[in-house]
Amino acid sequence: MRVAIVGAGVAGAACAAALGQAGWTPTLLDKSRGIGGRLCTRRASWTDAAGARHDSVFDHGAQYFTARDPRFAACLERGRREGWVAPWPLRVRAADGSAVLEAADAQVAVPGMPALVRALADGVPVQLGQAVTALERRAGGWALHLGPDEPVADGFDAVVVAVPPWQAVPLVQPVRADWARQLAAIDLQPCWTLMAVAQDPGGEAAPWEVVRPARGPLSWIARNDRKPGRTVVPGQVHWVAQADPVWSRQHLEHDAATVEALLLQALADQVGGTSPVVWLHRTVHRWRYALAPRRPAGSPPAWWDGRSGLGVCGDGLGGPRVEAAFLSGQAMAEAMLR
Structure with a gap:
């Protein structure tokens, strides 16, 4: 399974790491010049x-x-052993x-x-400077539009959107308008x-x-x-x-x-x-x-639509802590692998 993950922050990298370990082929795309999201320097x-x-x-x-x-404690323990967490x-x-x-x-x-995200994404292909402007479901899989002057990245079996809710809204709107409405209501300060x-x-x-x-x-x-x-x-x-x-x-x-x-x-x-x-x-x-606001009790930390092959994760769904973004990405991968 080829998966495009839009957003190379903690959630996207955690999802990519879990999918890669399961034998899938994730690719991380991010509009920035470096990975990390809000874990940045x-x-x-x-x-x-x-x-x-x-x-x-x-x-x-x-x-x-x-x-x-x-699960996050085990990740940080590995980081302390390998020298990228202190x-x-x-x-x-x-x-x-x-x-x-x-x-x-x-x-x-x-x-x-960003060293935490780099460690999670180790071995995962990363495409930086790629601002995904639209998603399109085609007969051969998902296509990602990267702007008017950029080629379309296509042939993906699934897409995971791991960016802030307001940035995710226009991407998921054509396929899951109900998700778009819920994402638009999430207030990140x-x-x-x-x-x-x-x-x-x-x-x-x-x-x-x-x-x-x-x-x-x-x-x-x-x-x-x-x-x-x-x-x-x-x-x-x-x-x-x-x-x-x-x-x-x-x-x-x-x-x-x-x-x-x-x-x-x-x-x-x-x-x-x-x-x-x-x-x-x-x-x-x-x-x-x-x-991000606290996640309401009982609400899922990630959303997955298996019929269309579209998912959403990130701290907008998981909650305000770094750990919450990590667990949201993990939950996204677990839902996809079921």
Whole structure:
């Protein structure tokens, strides 16, 4: 069975891995330049005031993952053995400036968050830069339209759509209008993310890596360069700050420069101390579809129509956690293999 999986995030890769192990032939397609979906890492090149060039790395999507289900726990255990997963006990700043251990079971992918998806998709053909615009059921199988100037990919026995619900709607509409209506009703919340490099003020290092502001635009601040497997650059501090979903929705269509200035000030207010922060580099990224709602009790984490050979999975159906996307992809493969 040849299967086209649209979306090379956690759910798509988990589905592809399970199908591949069962002897099927999955192919992952994604419109982006790299795999990972929201398990992503941004690499930025910038020049300082003296003209020196620097390269910085930011995990600007999902920040970490935990495992409750034995299947995902086994996946992460393999990752720890093979070196692409590492524990990151979250030390969060308390009100008095000390550290509070929030999650001893938090883990990250190494050296960047996409490493988890790369490991799942190992051995699976991946076609990047392929924006699937429409699906068509033909006599010889499924055909994927890749845009007006691109050839059609066809001959697939089945198609799995593993992208955010609003992106999935136009793809499934011609075959399953009922699915399209349900997907359109799923509300994924947005998130503006700030990535910034500051000059290291020196002094004793703080005993924490994460701040969870109680008020203001930001809901999460992390020292990205203190994550396991990341590089500490002398004289620099690397921050990732994610805005509150409500604030992000209110500022969703604002220009990037305005959002950057607001979030940069909010970050400085939280981590600046008594001296002004000297910013060396900063940029923002807008996630339109960032935070999935919790899966209603009893609802399936993946949908499969065996008669047409069409399926849908992803965190829009599975829930907000990285593990939920993984389990949604697994459930999709299990339904197909029955």
